[in-house]
Amino acid sequence: MKQARNPGARSRFEKYMSKLADRAAAASGRMLYKRGVRFLGDPEWRAPYEAELAADERPGKPVHRALDRRFMVVQLAESVRGLSGSSAECGAFRGVGSALICRALEGTYGPDDCHFAFDAFEGLPKPVEADRAKTGQWWSEGDLKTDRDQVERLLSPFPHARIEVGWIPERFPEVGNRRFRLVHVDVDLFEPTRDSIEFFFPRLVPGGALLLDDHGVISCPGARKAAVEYFAKSGEPIVELPSGQAIVWKRG
Ligand SMILES: C[S@@+](CC[C@H](N)C(=O)[O-])C[C@H]1O[C@@H](n2cnc3c(N)ncnc32)[C@H](O)[C@@H]1O
Incomplete structure (x- = not known):
């Protein structure tokens, strides 16, 4: 039978x-x-973030192309909910990374803490030699230009979010007396990555984390070089992820 x-x-x-x-x-x-x-x-982790993730969708582009990196931003942000301090993103672009961080940390910001989203909204600055990828392909000045309105719209539900418009590191001194629990560095090139790490890593609270978006991405050799040089001196291990990101935790 x-x-x-x-x-x-x-x-x-x-x-x-x-x-x-x-x-x-x-x-x-x-x-x-x-x-x-x-x-x-898994709809479970995504459910609270559907509005922010929807802003990643572009006609004709597979929606999953950035999902692993978005997942890591969410994971790391949720992991620092118990810490105090502000958060920041260097390179806000369309605002999705910042919005995910704000959503994940919602309800945990102290009265004086904020999320700071830094971007010039003029596209990338001029790449330097360190940004030349082995393939010969490299970023051009002005690539990735977006407008601030889009970021404003996405961050409007979060009263603690501030958009800091200007070239990195020009606006950094304004947050010089703050402490941070999470900083997302996502500026693709050597110089702004170097400046972001040099400024923010010393200002992380113990247990806080730096998330380097471009560390293992072939088109961003300058971003990798900036991190490798900084952490070779300071001694913290860079934890590389298969998504191309890397994390460095601030020791207690
Ligand atoms: C890859 S995008 C960031 C993506 C964004 N973090 C996300 O999660 O969707 C890189 C951004 O860095 C910004 N950027 C790069 N270098 C900069 C600099 N020196 N000053 C200000 N913004 C910069 C660009 O304008 C661009 O919006």
Whole structure:
């Protein structure tokens, strides 16, 4: 007698197709996550952040392209909810990173603490030699230009958010007497990454974290060089993530 099929079980055909898809993805060097990895399809972590994540969607671009990095921003921000201090993002762009941080830390900012979103909104500054990728491809001055209105809209639900318009590090002295629990450095190039790390790392509270968005990204060799040089001197380990990000924690 033929046995009834378990409705949850995958057919041989489905298994075969899934194996083929895995092989194709692996051959193209683009398979980073196992199918069973939870965060990709898990609505639980995403639910509170749907409004912010929706702002990442662009016509014709796969919505998952930044999801792992967004997940890490959320994870790290949620992990510092118990610490006191402000938060910051160097390189706000369209405001999604800052909005995720504000949402994750909602209700935990002290009366004098803020989230500071730094950006000139004039696109990238002129790259230097350290920013030249091995492939020859590098960023150009003016790339990634956005407008402040978009960031204002996304940060409008968060009364503790401040947008600091200007070239990094010009506006940093205004927050010089603050302490930070989380700083997201996402400026792609050597000089602003160096300036951001030099300014913010000493101002992190013990247990606070620096999240370096571009550290393992081939097109951002200058951002990596800035971090490697700084932390070679200071001695803190840089924890690299498969997403291209890296984290450095401030020791207690
Ligand atoms: C990759 S985008 C940031 C993405 C954003 N953090 C996110 O999570 O969506 C890089 C941003 O850094 C900004 N930027 C780069 N260098 C800068 C500098 N020296 N001063 C101010 N802004 C800068 C650019 O204007 C751009 O908006």
